[in-house]
Amino acid sequence: MFKKILITNRGDVALRVLRACKELDIPSVVVHSTADADSMPVRLADESVCIGPPSSAESYLNIPAILSAVAITGADAVHPGVGFLSENADFAEIVAAHGLTFIGPEPRHIRAMGDKVEAKITAANAGLPLVPGSPGAVHTLVEAQRIGKDVGYPLLVKAASGGGGRGMKVAETADHLGEAFSAARAEAKAAFGDDTVYLERYLGQPxxxxxxxxxxxxxxxxxxxxxxxxxxxxxxxxxxxxxxxxxxxxxxxxxxxxxxxxxxxxxxxxxxxxxxxxxxxxxxxxxxxxxxxxxxxxxxxxxxxxxxxxxxxxxxxxxxxxxxxxxxxxxxxxxxxxxxxxxxxxxxxxxxxxxxxxxxxxxxxxxxxxxxxxxxxxxxxxxxxxxxxxxxxxxxxxxxxxxxxxxxxxxxxxxxxxxxxxxxxxxxxxxxxxxxxxxxxxxxxxx
The missing domain is CATH 3.30.470.20 (ATP-grasp fold, B domain)
Known part of the structure; x- marks a missing residue:
């Protein structure tokens, strides 16, 4: 079992992991931003380390600061919780490269499932039923129109990266596809830095x-x-x-x-x-x-x-x-x-x-x-x-x-x-x- 677990998250999720550590008799370290200095996880953890100012980019997403906290406290495992770096394959690889255990899936699975196009391919190979749609990424409107004829309408244009509903647009008919395709790509690019999209049949009342x-x-x-x-x-x-x-x-x-x-x-x-x-x-x-x-x-x-x-x-x-x-x-x-x-x-x-x-x-x-x-x-x-x-x-x-x-x-x-x-x-x-x-x-x- 681990000697010490560093929890790279905040709020109720950090507290949930901390409680599991205590029941397993594993010392825990909670990292936090200056905005969370008085939070309950910080108060209850065996150790806590401030890793930056309130901005997530400068604290909970700050990989060098997190690795410094690991070195300072001597933790041998990292639990990413939910959100932030929990589905970041690069972070999981960096943790492993430093001789630590990432408490989560292997980077290859995080990476495959983090890209929705790759996830669909992986899922199909594993025998999972898929929503009818494009077999992979769709790069041009002409290609999208061809798929629309095969799949039918309404059609959902979805960003390959990210989540939370961003980069998703519905084309009710073929006449609406051009607008939906352009809008989804633009929103995906702005939100995730990646304008790759794919298409799925839009289900009515699922x-x-x-x-x-x-x-x-x-x-x-x-x-x-x-x-x-x-x-x-x-x-x-x-x-x-x-x-x-x-x-x-x-x-x-x-x-x-x-x-x-x-x-x-x-x-x-x-x-x-x-x-x-x-x-x-x-x-x-x-x-x-x-x-x-x-x-x-x-x-x-x-x-x-x-x-x-x-x-x-x-x-x-x-x-x-x-x-x-x-x-x-x-x-x-x-x-x-x-x-x-x-x-x-x-x-x-x-x-x-x-x-x-x-x-x-x-x-x-x-x-x-x-x-x-x-x-x-x-x-x-x-x-x-x-x-x-x-x-x-x-x-x-x-x-x-x-x-x-x-x-x-x-x-x-x-x-x-x-x-x-x-x-x-x-x-x-x-x-x-x-x-x-x-x-x-x-x-x-x-x-």
């Missing part, structure tokens, strides 16, 4: 289903079921649940088996998430996240598996502590992402929190770095807390969620708590009939 997989270096690959992540605004998830209310036990086993087998064929190592669009009984692979997911707690709640603990053990060369036959799905879990944003305009609302009370009681888990007196900085992602609920079944889970949301207090800054209080009483949430377009095209327009 659901976003993702499958959690985990693999060790001893040939064991296991899937931990699926998560439903269809409640999204601008391609950003707000509300997730496991299992999906749309799938049967047979469908769950089928897509889980497909994802696990593809993971095995790839020779993948560590924790990963296969993401699919699901419509009319069909699954279509869209991407693989080669890191821990923000919504991983709901999978932990229904399986009893500590994903971060397993992630660390796998990186240390140890086998999985369970097999596929050991995995059972118990009850239902929901996660609400609570952001420092106005619940109607979604404008960021950084500022000082003078009153904080986390919900509690049976089946309630809160992952947050908030405390009374903490100032939410304006420099980073607006996620400030995750409310995770577990119940005997979906109705029980929703009832607990409704109660927990009433208990949760964050004042005086506006947050999306108010949005979730409205969401939990929406008919489409109650009956599970929502899809990835429901929040923006129906709920937010009516509420």
């Amino acid at each position: 659901r976003h289903i993702e499958v959690q997989v985990i693999a060790d270096s001893h040939g064991h690959v296991v899937h931990l079921g699926e998560r439903e992540c269809s409640v999204q605004r601008r391609h950003q998830k707000l509300f997730e649940e496991a299992p999906s209310p749309a799938l049967s036990a047979e469908q769950r086993a089928r897509i889980g088996g497909i994802a696990a087998e593809a993971t095995r064929k790839m020779g993948y190592l560590g924790v990963g998430t296969m993401e699919f669009l699901y419509e009319d009984g069909e699954f279509f692979f869209i991407e693989m996240n080669t890191r821990l997911q923000v919504e991983h707690p709901i999978t932990e709640e229904i399986t009893g598996v500590d994903l971060v603990r397993e992630q660390i053990r796998i990186a240390a060369g140890m086998p999985l502590s369970f097999t596929q036959d050991d995995v059972t799905f118990i009850g239902h879990a929901i996660e609400c992402r609570i952001n420092a944003e106005h619940p109607e305009t979604f404008m960021p609302t950084p500022g000082k929190v003078t009153a904080f009370h986390a919900a509690g009681g049976p089946g309630v888990r809160v992952e947050s770095c908030l405390y009374s007196g903490y100032s939410v900085p304006p420099y980073y992602d607006s996620l400030i807390a995750k409310l995770i609920i577990h119940g005997d079944d979906r109705d029980h889970c929703l009832a607990r969620l409704r109660r927990a949301l009433q208990e949760f207090i964050v004042e005086p800054i506006p947050t999306t708590l108010a949005l979730h209080k409205r969401l939990v009483d929406a008919d489409a949430i109650k009956d599970g009939s929502y899809n990835i377009r429901w929040l923006e095209e129906v709920f937010l327009k009516e509420n």
